Structures are given as structure tokens and as C-alpha cells.
Amino acid sequence: MAKTGYNEYIRQETITGTVPMVAKDRQYSFWDLFLTTSGFSIATWCYTQGAYVAQYLSFRQMLINIFCFNIIWVMIECIPVFFSVRYGIDLWIWLRSVLGRKGVAILATVISMANFGWYAVDSQLFASSMINLFGAFGITMNAAFWKPVLGVLCVVLGTLIALGGPEVIKWTNRFLVTALLIVGAIVVAICFTAVPIKEMLAVQPDTSLYSTRLGAFMLSAEGNVAFAFSWSTQALVLPRLARSEKSGYWATSLAYGVVAPFFVAAGGVMAIAMFVKAGYYESDPTVMLATLAGPGFSLLSLLMVAFANIGTQGTGSYVNCMIVKSGLPNVSYKLLVFLAMIYVSALTIWGWVMDHFGSFISCAAYIQGPIIGMTVVDYLIVKKRKISLKSLYQIDGKNAYAFTNGFNLVGLGCILISFVTCVVFIYNPLTAEIKSPIFLAVTGSGYTAICGGLLYWLASLTPLRSYMLRDRNELDIV
Amino acid sequence: MEKSIEEVITEETSLRLQEMSVKDYPFPEKADKKDAAAILLLVAGCAVLILLCMTGVIV
Numbered sequence: 001m002a003k004t005g006y007n008e009y010i011r012q013e014t015i016t017g018t019v020p021m022v023a024k025d026r027q028y029s030f031w032d033l034f035l036t037t038s039g040f041s042i043a044t045w046c047y048t049q050g051a052y053v054a055q056y057l058s059f060r061q062m063l064i065n066i067f068c069f070n071i072i073w074v075m076i077e078c079i080p081v082f083f084s085v086r087y088g089i090d091l092w093i094w095l096r097s098v099l100g101r102k103g104v105a106i107l108a109t110v111i112s113m114a115n116f117g118w119y120a121v122d123s124q125l126f127a128s129s130m131i132n133l134f135g136a137f138g139i140t141m142n143a144a145f146w147k148p149v150l151g152v153l154c155v156v157l158g159t160l161i162a163l164g165g166p167e168v169i170k171w172t173n174r175f176l177v178t179a180l181l182i183v184g185a186i187v188v189a190i191c192f193t194a195v196p197i198k199e200m201l202a203v204q205p206d207t208s209l210y211s212t213r214l215g216a217f218m219l220s221a222e223g224n225v226a227f228a229f230s231w232s233t234q235a236l237v238l239p240r241l242a243r244s245e246k247s248g249y250w251a252t253s254l255a256y257g258v259v260a261p262f263f264v265a266a267g268g269v270m271a272i273a274m275f276v277k278a279g280y281y282e283s284d285p286t287v288m289l290a291t292l293a294g295p296g297f298s299l300l301s302l303l304m305v306a307f308a309n310i311g312t313q314g315t316g317s318y319v320n321c322m323i324v325k326s327g328l329p330n331v332s333y334k335l336l337v338f339l340a341m342i343y344v345s346a347l348t349i350w351g352w353v354m355d356h357f358g359s360f361i362s363c364a365a366y367i368q369g370p371i372i373g374m375t376v377v378d379y380l381i382v383k384k385r386k387i388s389l390k391s392l393y394q395i396d397g398k399n400a401y402a403f404t405n406g407f408n409l410v411g412l413g414c415i416l417i418s419f420v421t422c423v424v425f426i427y428n429p430l431t432a433e434i435k436s437p438i439f440l441a442v443t444g445s446g447y448t449a450i451c452g453g454l455l456y457w458l459a460s461l462t463p464l465r466s467y468m469l470r471d472r473n474e475l476d477i478v
Numbered sequence: 479m480e481k482s483i484e485e486v487i488t489e490e491t492s493l494r495l496q497e498m499s500v501k502d503y504p505f506p507e508k509a510d511k512k513d514a515a516a517i518l519l520l521v522a523g524c525a526v527l528i529l530l531c532m533t534g535v536i537v
Contacts (some may be wrong), residue, residue, distance in 0.1 A: 018487065018491075019487060019490050019494060020494050020495070020498070022494050022498065023503070023504045023505075023506075024496055026506065058537055060536055060537070061531050064527045064528065064530075064536065065528075065531070067526075068525075068528050069528070071521070071524045072521050072525065072528075073526045075517050075520055079517075080506075082509055085506050086505055086508075087498070099485050166525050213534065213537070214532055216536075219529055221528075243506060243507075244507040244508075245506050245508050246509050249509060249513065250513075322516070329484070329487055330484055368510070389498070393488065393491045393492075394488075395488065395491060395492045476499060
């Protein structure tokens with residue numbers, strides 16, 4: 001490999017690969033990271049989520065449900081960001097010590113495949129909003145033809161951003177998020193101007209979802225906990241670029257825990273305002289704005305839907321391809337981005353994920369939940385913030401995380417037990433059936449995180465500890 | 479003979495880990511107790527609001 005080509009390759013592998021970041025690579029300030037992560041987290045699915053919760057809860061309970069469940073779980077799942085910033089590595093590299101190298105390769109691919117489902121939803125919402133926007137101005141578009149075409153266009157434009165890498169993503173989001181936050185504030189103001197807050201507070205929630213208020217509150221919470229969990233496996237990719245642990249943690253947790261929920265809440269407020277004004281709940285911001293403030297204002301949805309969704313596609317493609325790369329480091333980043341484009345385009349045209357949105361986010365959260373629980377317990381209690389970096393990369397003959405043919409059976413067992421017990425005994429997301437009062441205390445997704453963490457900690461108190469912690473005499477970089 | 483991708487990555491990673499293991503390597507500024515306290519306060523505050531909703535105090 002020629003010298004220039006070699007240096008460029010290393011640069012690419014650092015930014016878009018698995019090589020650890022060192023001091024000179026850290027390029028993101030608090031604001032860079034906060035705006036980039038916020039740009040990633042804001043998409044039309046926020047409004048879908050908000051409109052869903054708005055139907056079943058009172059106005060006050062809706063706001064508490066959206067913000068509090070998201071803040072709690074995001075604050076907890078982001079704790080390992082400290083570690084990621086310090087050593088410049090992604091969560092999935094560290095998870096080699098919890099799941100084994102082959103365990104990571106399989107789960108990283110499975111979870112990324114699931115995560116890409118969100119981007120299919122994103123592009124479908126983009127397409128339907130664009131069709132509605134043209135409709136508001138009297139231009140009728142044939143949905144059967146234009147929906148897949150516009151959806152794929154959103155994916156392709158996002159792919160171009162992803163190919164530009166973090167510098168392009170940073171500048172795209174700097175402009176985008178500032179504009180989106182302003183638009184979000186304008187939208188909430190429009191809602192409160194169009195409909196008096198007194199009337200919004202008087203709206204009675206729909207009790208058909210569950211007979212008790214607690215049941216409705218926790219079923220809505222299930223959606224918000226799953227929403228919070230959806231960031232977890234992607235949350236440690238960007239903080240590697242942060243200049244300090246403090247800025248890495250707060251920029252990440254405030255973006256996922258406050259900015260994204262703010263847009264969910266904006267969707268909820270819009271849905272309630274629509275109910276008061278038009279008699280039905282609506283999740284498409286284009287339709288809501290046209291009804292509440294006139295067709296001219298629906299142009300604001302160009303920012304809310306078009307730019308937001310394309311920005312999310314770009315950042316999401318970068319982040320998820322990075323996750324796959326942590327398990328399959330030899331595959332080129334560009335190839336992964338192109339494969340992701342084809343995969344998400346196919347999901348967009350197929351439409352299954354959008355049609356089964358609630359089940360989809362809970363099922364994905366049931367795999368992410370135990371990983372969150374184990375990660376936090378492993379970082380704070382079991383490994384006590386110390387890891388063998390050389391074993392993670394199998395350097396100098398260090399191989400403490402080989403486990404059983406590349407699989408950590410304890411970690412994988414914890415995921416399997418948490419997943420199965422939740423579906424069988426706590427809450428089945430495919431049938432929306434609550435099977436235990438435990439659900440009413442912690443939700444199904446919350447249970448998987450608590451169960452995963454608890455099992456992993458209990459295992460570390462048994463003779464399995466020596467299997468889990470083979471690295472204690474190799475902790476050279478601390 | 480040209481190096482494989484895996485060899486290039488391993489070699490570069492090794493160099494970087496060596497760089498990190500130097501005594502005066504500039505690790506990023508650490509988080510402190512104020513951060514821990516802020517996280518605990520936020521989580522506790524949210525938990526209280528959730529409990530008030532669950533028990534029907536906030537409807």
C-alpha cells in the first residue's frame with residue numbers, strides 16, 4: 001500500500017472504523033456533538049410517537065410520561081459514554097468482553113438490521129408527508145407510485161451524507177438542528193395559539209387501550225422506554241469524537257433524553273390540538289399544520305420532515321454501519337453504506353415495519369434492554385471501569401476475551417433469559433398482552449434491562465466470575 | 479508483499495495503544511462528582527414525577 005493511500009486508509013479506519021481514537025483525533029466540542037446527536041435523533045417518528053401517547057393520557061401525564069421515562073433511561077444507558085470518550089472506542093468494541101468477539105459480530109449485525117427498520121419508517125413518513133404537502137397546495141400525487149419513489153429518494157440523499165463521514169454530518173446538523181429547534185418552538189406556539197390550553201387540558205384520554213389509568217400510563221411508558229432504548233446501541237459511536245468525558249456524556253444524554261422527547265411532546269401537543277379542532281388525532285405534521293394554521297404554514301414541515309429525515313438517514317447510516325464494522329472490521333465502510341442503502345430501500349418499499357410499528361420497537365428494545373443492563377453493571381460493578389484494551393483487539397498475544405470459541409456464554413445467556421421470560425411472563429409486544437403486574441411497575445422493556453443487569457451481576461458472584469473476568473492481570477492502560 | 483486489511487488495522491491499533499500507555503498521555507478531561515450528582519438528581523426527580531402519576535396524584 002502506497003504511503004499516501006496507507007495514511008488515508010488509517011484516517012478512514014479511525015473515523016469510520018474500529019481503530020481507537022487518540023488525542024489528536026478528538027474533533028467534537030460539546031456543541032458539535034450535541035447538535036450532531038440532536039440532528040440524528042430528530043425525525044418524523046418523534047411525532048408518530050407523540051401522537052400515539054397523546055390519545056391515551058391526560059395532557060400533564062403525557063408530558064411526564066414522555067420526558068421522565070426518556071430522561072431516566074437515557075441518563076442510565078449513556079453512563080458508559082465516559083468510557084467510550086476516555087479510550088476512543090465504541091460500545092461494541094467493549095462488548096467483545098461481555099459477549100465475546102463472535103457474539104458481538106452476530107448481535108451487532110442483528111441489532112443494526114433491526115435499527116435500519118427505523119430508517120425505513122423515517123423514509124416512508126418522509127414520502128407520505130411530501131405527498132400531503134403537495135396535496136395541501138392542490139397538487140394530487142399518485143401515492144402508489146410516489147410513495148416508494150420519494151421514500152427511496154430520502155434513503156439515497158441520506159446515503160450521500162453518510163459517505164461524507166463525520167465532518168459532513170457535523171456541518172449538515174449544525175444548520176439543520178438550529179433550524180429544527182426554532183421550527184419546533186414555532187409549531188408548539190402555533191398549537192397553543194390555535195387551541196386554548198384550557199381546552200387541551202380538558203381533553204379526556206381514550207380508555208379503550210386499557211381499563212385502568214395505570215395500565216394506560218404504563219402501556220404508553222412501554223413505547224417511551226422502547227424509544228429511549230432505541231438509541232442505546234448507537235449512542236457510543238459519536239462520543240468517541242468528544243474532547244472531554246463531561247461534554248461527551250452531557251451532549252449525548254441531553255440530545256437523546258431531552259431534545260428528541262421535546263419533539264415527541266411537540267407531536268403530542270399537535271395531536272391534542274388537532275383533536276380539539278378537528279375531532280381526530282393526527283400524527284403527520286404537514287396535515288396538522290395545514291389544519292391548525294393554514295396551508296402556508298404546512299411549508300414548515302419541509303424543514304420538520306424533509307431535512308430532518310434526510311439528516312437522520314445520513315447520521316443513522318454512518319452510526320449503524322460503524323456498529324456492523326465493529327463486528328466485521330475487514331469490510332469497507334463505503335461498501336456497508338451502499339448495502340445499507342439497498343436494504344433500507346427494500347424495507348421502505350416493503351412497508352412491513354411501518355405497519356407493525358409498536359411491535360417492532362418493543363421487539364428491538366427487548367434485545368437492546370439486556371445489553372443496556374449488562375453494560376452498565378459491567379462498567380460500574382463487575383469490571384469497575386477497567387478493561388484490557390490489548391485483549392479487546394487481540395494485540396501482543398493478549399486474548400482474555402476469547403471465552404468459548406468467541407462466545408461469552410454468560411452474557412449471551414443473560415440476553416436470552418431476559419428476552420424469553422419477558423415475552424412469556426411479562427408482556428408480549430406481538431399480541432400487546434400484559435401478563436404480569438411487574439409490567440405495571442417497570443414496563444416490558446424496562447424489565448429486560450433490569451433482568452439482564454441483575455442476572456449478569458449475580459453470575460459475577462458465582463464461580464462463573466473467573467470465566468467472566470480473565471483480564472484482571474492485563475489491565476495495562478487505565 | 480502488500481499487507482492485508484486486518485494486518486494494517488492491527489498494526490495501527492497497536493501503535494495507538496502504545497501511545498495511550500505512555501505515562502503523560504493526555505486522556506480527555508474526566509467527569510467529576512458534580513456530574514454524578516446531577517445524574518442522580520435528574521433521575522430521582524423524574525422518578526418522583528412518574529410515581530405521582532402512577533399513584534393518581536397527578537391526573
